Amino acid sequence: MxxxxxxxxxxxxxxxxxxxxxxxxxxxxxxxxxxxxxxxxxxxxxxxxxxxxxEKDEFIYHEMMVHVPLAVHPNVKNVLVIGAGDGGVVRELVRYDTIEHIDMVEIDPMVVQVCREYLPFTTTGLDDPRVSIRYEDGLKFVRRCEDAYDLIIVDSTDPFGPGEGLFTKEFYGSCYKALHADGIMVNQHESPFYDEDVAAMQRTHARIVQSFPLSRLYQAHIPTYPSGHWLFGFASKKYHPLRDLREAEWNARRLSCRYYTTTLHKGAFYLPAYVEEMLVDVEPEC
Amino acid sequence: MxxxxxxxxxxxxxxxxxxxxxxxxxxxxxxxxxxxxxxxxxxxxxxxxxxxxxEKDEFIYHEMMVHVPLAVHPNVKNVLVIGAGDGGVVRELVRYDTIEHIDMVEIDPMVVQVCREYLPFTTTGLDDPRVSIRYEDGLKFVRRCEDAYDLIIVDSTDPFGPGEGLFTKEFYGSCYKALHADGIMVNQHESPFYDEDVAAMQRTHARIVQSFPLSRLYQAHIPTYPSGHWLFGFASKKYHPLRDLREAEWNARRLSCRYYTTTLHKGAFYLPAYVEEMLVDVEPEC
Structure with a gap:
């Protein structure tokens, strides 16, 4: 067949x-x-x-969403994860014993149920005692938060359908407010290759730039996503993703990864010329 | 339809x-x-x-084949290009006025004819007076060469069919001999993602390591190649692709590229952990 x-x-x-x-x-x-x-x-x-x-390539996406900010911020204790119902982001987060609490806000309980049953390799972290799962709209949840988190990870679907609200200027403003004074927000940021994705990517970046003093994109090779060239956003109130990279400190944790290394971390921010050019109009110097 | x-x-x-x-x-x-x-x-x-x-993504492959070695070797005058019948590699090479001569050895004249007619955007460099096109088997051609080139670019098809000979130990040994004492060889090196490609990639790398004292892989995002994650080999008698990168000098040439930058150059060599691991058994320290 x-x-x-x-x-x-x-x-x-x-x-x-x-x-x-x-x-x-x-x-x-x-x-x-x-x-x-x-x-x-x-x-x-x-x-x-x-x-x-x-199952074959999810490690790339999940490692890049989690270990990049964790190798920069010196003291992540409280994390908010929005979306991420498959549990992959939380699985990587609970590997850090220095993290004290993780709020995971997923709109759709059925995604979590289905993943627990059929994709147990991503959901292993969801029963960690430090994790609270809240089934509600991430946009509404984050509106109520103030100065509460060191790190927010936005693991959304694409900028249409249920995930649409997680690409709005209002949402990024709320994330800014929900973060401590040295907080970091990381989000999935579409691809720079196909025209439709480029438009979404530029719009998203423009909105984040309005809320955060520092906003950078980084990339990974994800074979099953459109074009295989995927971007992530690193938005920060204080730390620079390269100048503040704590390479020795992260390596001393001895977390074994299959994609992420602190050397690769640097290269992930070295974007192709055409991608840099797409960001010129929306990205201020920093 | x-x-x-x-x-x-x-x-x-x-x-x-x-x-x-x-x-x-x-x-x-x-x-x-x-x-x-x-x-x-x-x-x-x-x-x-x-x-x-x-037409949409060939710039990535061709820029990465050419500008990476040209930003490392301080004095490329004579270049041998093997394969590359579409002309894309030569188009990038002739942008360097310091290059004196380019031998392009393509086995199949019909590829060049068809590309001249239907893909004129890649063939613009082929009529440059510094270019000699030779229609013969690259493997046989390079056997006859000794201490003749600063740079060899192997732009082959996959390691089966007409390109098969360009992935043999004998061929890499001939390339070594054909290069000057500070020469560089760059080749397309398949992908690290799908099992069949991985086997070819590891075999190729093992053979190059036997011929050259320094052999490194670098990567690019090429959406229309399998997995979108493509590798290139950088084999060298003397220069290191990062320690000997002549960043200021290359930027002073003011060659405008759409993918390559000297910053991206560095990141291209920062491979994911799983790719590094695939090379451990075959790559000596250097």
Whole structure:
């Protein structure tokens, strides 16, 4: 039998993955949720037909969301994670024994249930006693917070559908307010390659720049995301992602990673010329 | 009408590109050659059905093949280019007025003819008076050379079919001999992501390590190549790709690039942990 999952990356290009079988398909209040098993990527999760993670390459995304800010901020104790229902971000966070509390705010409880059942390799951190899972809209949750967190990680879906509010100027303003005076916000920031993604990426960056004094993008190779060239935002009140990188200190933790190293950390911020150019109009010097 | 070109990246994953029309299809003595026009990537060239280049992202590959060694070697005068029938590598090379001569050795004259006609954006350098095009087997050509070049660029197809000889230990040994005492060899080095590519990448690296005292890999985001994470080999008799990077000197040339910058140059050598690990057994310290 030939069974293929295809995701259109634009209306003119698509990536197709051979599927052994569909493990789950359901519709929550917010979105359609599917889990597949594939020979190339192992299990993978899609929301509304968009690839969220695969067993083979999820380590890249999750390591880059977590270890980059943790190697810069000297003292992360309280973390807010928005979205991230698959648990991958929390799994990386709970590896730090210096973190005291993690609030994970996910709008869709069904995503967490499905991942616990079908993707246990991402949910291992969710039962850590330091983790509180709150099922509500991240936009509304963060509005109520003030000077509460050292780090906010925004692990959202794309800037349409349920995740749309997590790409607004109001949301970034609320995150700024929710952070301590030396806080950092990291978010998934789309791709610089296809025109539609570029527009979203520039708009997002422009909005973050309005809220945070320092805003930089960094990149990773994520083969199952559109173009494979994915960006993350590093927005900060105080620390610079390179000048304040605490390389020796992070390496002394002896956390073994499969993608992240403190050397790679630096290279992740060295963007191609065409990406730098896309940011020129929206990024102030710092 | 729906017309799609699909390339299997493994037998379980494929990338598909919508096509407006096929501009050329022919069979040379060595391979099948096709040119298509697409809404997303502009024109693109395939050899035996494998993607060689697209109008939209070829700049990444060609800039990374050429400007990385040119920013390290202080005095490149004579260059040997093997393969590269599309002309993209030569187009970047002829931007350096300090280069005196370029031998381009391409086995298949039909590739050059087809590219001249259908992909004129890559062939602009081929008529430069410093360029000699030789239609012969690169493996045989380089056997006859001794102490003749400052730089060899191996822009081959994959390690099977007509390009197979360009991945042998004998070939790398000949390249070593063909280079001056401070020469550099750069080659396309496959991807670290899918198992089949990994095997080819490790085998290639092991063979280069046996011929050159210094061998390093660097990476780029090339969306239309398998996984989008592509590697290049930097093999050198003397210069280190980072310690000998002549940043100010290269920037003083004022060559405007769309992907390459001397900052990105450094990051390109900062590989993910899992790629470093793949090289541990074959890469000696240096």
């Amino acid at each position: 030939e069974l293929w999952f295809s995701e259109p990356h634009t209306k003119n290009v698509k990536l197709s993955i051979r599927v052994n079988r569909q493990l789950y398909s359901g519709e929550s209040e917010f979105q359609r949720i599917d889990v597949f098993e594939s020979p190339e990527f192992g299990r993978f999760l899609t929301l509304d037909g968009y690839m969220m993670l695969t | 729906e017309l799609w070109f699909s390339e299997p990246h493994t037998k379980n994953v494929k990338l598909s590109i919508r096509v407006n029309r096929q501009l050329y299809s022919g069979e040379s003595e060595f391979q099948r050659i096709d040119v298509f026009e697409s809404p997303e990537f502009g024109r693109f060239l395939t050899l035996d059905g494998y993607m060689m280049l697209t």
